[in-house]
Amino acid sequence: MKINSGERKRTFLIFILFCLWLLFVGWSLVRIQVFEYGKNVSKVRSQSNRTFTPHSKRGTIYDSCGEVLAISVKAKSAFLSNKDKADSLRIYNRILRQKIYLTRNDKQNIKKRIKQGDKFIWIRRKLSDTEYQRLKKIKFSDRMESTLDFIEEYKRIYPQNATACHILGGVGIDEQGLWGLEYSLNDTIRGKDCKVKVVQDARRKAFKLQYLEKPRDGKDIYLTIDSSIQFFVEKELEATVKKHKAKSGTVIVMDTREGEILAMASFPNFNPIDLKYTSPEVIKNKAISFLYHPGSTFKIILASTALEQNLCSPQQTFKCFNGVYKVKDQVLTDEKPYDHLTFEEIIIYSSNIGAARIGERLGRKRYYEGIKRFGFGTRTGLRLPAEVRGIVNPLKKWSGVSLVFLAYGYEIGVTPIQMTRAFNVIANDGYMIDPYIVKAIDGVVLKRSKKQKILSPGTVVRMKAIMEEVVKRGTGKTTRIEGIPIAGKTGTTKKIEKNKKRIHYVSSFGGFFPAQRPRVTMFVVIDEPKDQFYGGDVAAPLFKSIAERLLIYLKIFPELDKTNEIKL
């Protein structure tokens, strides 16, 4: 076949063009791969690689039955990127028309920042689901995807509302623990944020994940608290505080043998999500930080120490000077005058003069050692913040009347939890155990402190019998429950204040039941009741009402009339 010159020329031209195209492609490849290599690689990496820091999830707090007390769930937080002030203002005005909770302060602040031209402005953090849906509509209906946007964060939820609020405490906006266990166990619950590198394709779909820093989710916490007990204890406490128009009140319920805190309630209470709006006085966990004179409840310590030292016997008689007894320049009085009382009657009828006489027999040094042995002046070791040690003056600071005052619970500062621990010694056959509230962390049961024997069995038997009599015929009669022997002791303390215009009182009652084989130790303190003030009138009835509900809940059956029994 012959090729004419025209065809040859055209073929040559195509060949030249093809060569030029090849050269161009080759040159482009060299330019991209060699000369602009660094620039292009960084460009690709910036488009396909994304590094971000997801927040670790805060651990969940459970009660002893596995009920959730505090949990973190994901929530959206809304912000304005404020690229254009007019757009931002328009969006903001639309947001205001929606039912999004914003304080007046928030509103002013947002408007001011939009006008200032700030690039990033929080609208509201941790929105509820309905709030998020409303804002999402604005974002898409106004085609303002880039002006109004959302970030995912964790939000702490307390499903039981105020239940166990003083134990749980609360967290701040950035999930940092601020109070209670949320604060004291913050490092354990919080976990550690991680850094993740994600490689994504052109459609921003991730296909490779690389952890630059290892993540660690917060650990779950299991408490000894039983939320059912906690609930009705709080309810009964609230009713008593309101009934007596008291300033505050606290109740501690403890498992006698194990030292587990089953409930620890204080009133007034608060909802943990409103922590930042709550006054410090309300937030304070009174069970561990309310310092007060224990009054007559402290006679239990005096009596136990005296019996343990074999210096007294329950039937020994003491002169009680018909209700007025002078020690140095101080005059001690009794509510009811007694000429003589036996050792046990002094406790049963709560005679201050009788207690002072026992104290004198016991002596300063022995009594001081006894007080220290019961753990006063030391923290109980609960993992809660702001527990106070209490005040126990060293022997060298004792005045001439310190011994008699201490005999009936003055000149010493104690906390309700210390009193619970002390009462539990008698309930627990003379063994002192430190109460605890955190049972396990992430399923690992925590080691507990060893129990320590501080009272002999003989003393325990005598003390139980005396405390039972307090409830049967003494100052604690209002606690009596038919069929259930209760051992306890009342306390009424005058509050010593600088401004003595009005005298205030602290009413308390501590005890355990069933008296001979106790399962529960409980301590009740009511601060500044207004109408009545005796421990037997204010604190003891509260003890009784809680005990009645505990008996049902813990299936402790009273020895009732046989007609009420059905044998299967």
Add this chain to the structure above:
Amino acid sequence: MKKAKLPGGMLVLMTVIVFILLFTYLSLNLKTVDFGYELQELIELRDQLQEEIDKLKSDKARLLNLERVEKVVTEKLGYQYPEPEQFIKVFDTEDQGQK
């Protein structure tokens, strides 16, 4: 000296092997990327499910909130707390009521 010549068959075989290796490498690479996508989807699904579990847990706890339950039981259903005398002790003669 005569140069040793590779036989044509050998050349074809080597080319085939090179191509097979190349395709294996490429297909493995593609598979890795596919697994990456799949893994990422599973991670997202796991996170979503975890989120769902947490939400359900909190909802359950909120619904079982004793204050709420008590309100429903006493106000809606009209139940009342029993009086102490209304309790009847029932026990098995074998365990002597120790339960």
